[in-house]
Amino acid sequence: MCTTCGCGQGETKIEGGQHHAHDHSHEHEHPHTHAFGHGVMAAHAPGVSQSRILRIEQDILSKNNAYAADNRQQFAARGMLVLNLVSSPGSGKTTLLTRTLTDMQAEVPMAVIEGDQQTVLDAERIRATGVKAIQINTGKGCHLDAHMVGHALENLQAEDNSMLFIENVGNLVCPASFDLGEAHKVVILSVTEGEDKPLKYPDMFHAADLMLLNKTDLLPHLNFDVEQCIAHAQRVNPGIRVMQVSASSGEGMRNWYDWLRATHRMILDSAPEAMEA
Amino acid sequence: MHEMSLCEGVVQLIEDQTRKQGFTKVSTVWLEIGALAGVEIEAMRFSFDAVAKDTVADGARLEIIEIAGRARCPACKQTVQVTARYDACPECGHYPLEILAGEEMRISELEVQ
Numbered sequence: 001m002c003t004t005c006g007c008g009q010g011e012t013k014i015e016g017g018q019h020h021a022h023d024h025s026h027e028h029e030h031p032h033t034h035a036f037g038h039g040v041m042a043a044h045a046p047g048v049s050q051s052r053i054l055r056i057e058q059d060i061l062s063k064n065n066a067y068a069a070d071n072r073q074q075f076a077a078r079g080m081l082v083l084n085l086v087s088s089p090g091s092g093k094t095t096l097l098t099r100t101l102t103d104m105q106a107e108v109p110m111a112v113i114e115g116d117q118q119t120v121l122d123a124e125r126i127r128a129t130g131v132k133a134i135q136i137n138t139g140k141g142c143h144l145d146a147h148m149v150g151h152a153l154e155n156l157q158a159e160d161n162s163m164l165f166i167e168n169v170g171n172l173v174c175p176a177s178f179d180l181g182e183a184h185k186v187v188i189l190s191v192t193e194g195e196d197k198p199l200k201y202p203d204m205f206h207a208a209d210l211m212l213l214n215k216t217d218l219l220p221h222l223n224f225d226v227e228q229c230i231a232h233a234q235r236v237n238p239g240i241r242v243m244q245v246s247a248s249s250g251e252g253m254r255n256w257y258d259w260l261r262a263t264h265r266m267i268l269d270s271a272p273e274a275m276e277a
Numbered sequence: 278m279h280e281m282s283l284c285e286g287v288v289q290l291i292e293d294q295t296r297k298q299g300f301t302k303v304s305t306v307w308l309e310i311g312a313l314a315g316v317e318i319e320a321m322r323f324s325f326d327a328v329a330k331d332t333v334a335d336g337a338r339l340e341i342i343e344i345a346g347r348a349r350c351p352a353c354k355q356t357v358q359v360t361a362r363y364d365a366c367p368e369c370g371h372y373p374l375e376i377l378a379g380e381e382m383r384i385s386e387l388e389v390q
Contacts (some may be wrong), residue, residue, distance in 0.1 A: 145282065206362055262286060
């Protein structure tokens with residue numbers, strides 16, 4: 001167990017292993033139950049138990065949201081564009097990411113946090129492009145949370161004014177609820193999946209600001225109705241932007257890169273200190 | 278199965294309260310869960326017992342208050358019940374609707390000793 005923040009990491013493993021270094025700024029005020037039984041508690045007469053009702057009214061995700069707010073503050077102060085990439089397994093997320101890194105790393109510093117239940121395979125694929133990457137293995141966990149990302153940031157040493165991509169665990173359900181501190185969630189859907197996925201997993205498409213419809217080079221071989229898919233996505237999220245891309249042929253990737261540049265520019269314009277650094 | 282993580286969040290918030298409010302045992306936990314919150318109630322019950330083990334909430338009863346989805350139709354101005362985010366207005370067929378309730382995931386009350 002981590003002695004500073006009391007986090008029992010369970011099965012979560014973060015590459016670099018310096019999980020206990022704790023030079024990050026997020027607050028650690030959650031209580032340590034091992035203190036239980038001392039002090040005030042010890043003065044409590046045993047056997048005397050009077051029930052009382054406490055009104056709490058706290059959001060269950062409030063802990064995660066507090067960590068996410070700390071991450072977000074750090075990203076903004078450092079001029080970093082941080083995106084949370086979400087999809088089902090097999091959507092081509094890692095291929096899309098490696099192509100993006102290869103094409104854009106000469107113009108902007110980039111880094112990646114990879115989330116998977118097991119293996120460091122994806123982080124190795126990313127590092128092969130020359131970009132910094134760190135793997136979080138969630139064990140049985142089905143999503144990344146803001147606390148894990150905070151710890152990964154300690155080890156990653158991402159540069160100021162960089163783009164950071166967080167590749168979440170392949171899962172269209174659970175990652176929707178967990179804010180990591182990102183600027184935007186980007187959902188990747190491939191045309192080899194059904195066009196009704198946005199209706200089947202509405203929470204994820206509702207939470208995303210951008211949908212990348214990937215593997216469009218395969219459309220001639222499939223019965224995939226692109227217009228219908230986009231209509232489904234807009235039904236659960238009228239404001240969602242959609243771009244059609246093929247990470248393997250490169251088709252449409254320019255629109256995505258332009259969006260990345262424009263979105264990063266907006267962040268840099270509001271972080272003057274980081275720009276001077 | 279993010280219900281396991283949600284239950285960990287619940288137990289952490291309860292442990293925060295032990296320090297502030299000075300209690301030694303929790304016998305009942307009331308949660309409010311909205312119909313649109315993406316939470317599987319049965320998975321929540323299953324996870325809670327496992328996560329609460331060896332904590333101040335070990336053995337506590339979990340009471341889940343389900344909150345129905347409610348939305349306002351921007352076209353016909355009616356307030357209507359919804360069961361999914363993409364539901365159309367049952368009165369006039371318009372969508373999207375403005376969600377008013379059903380996204381909650383809250384600890385509302387604790388019974389403590």
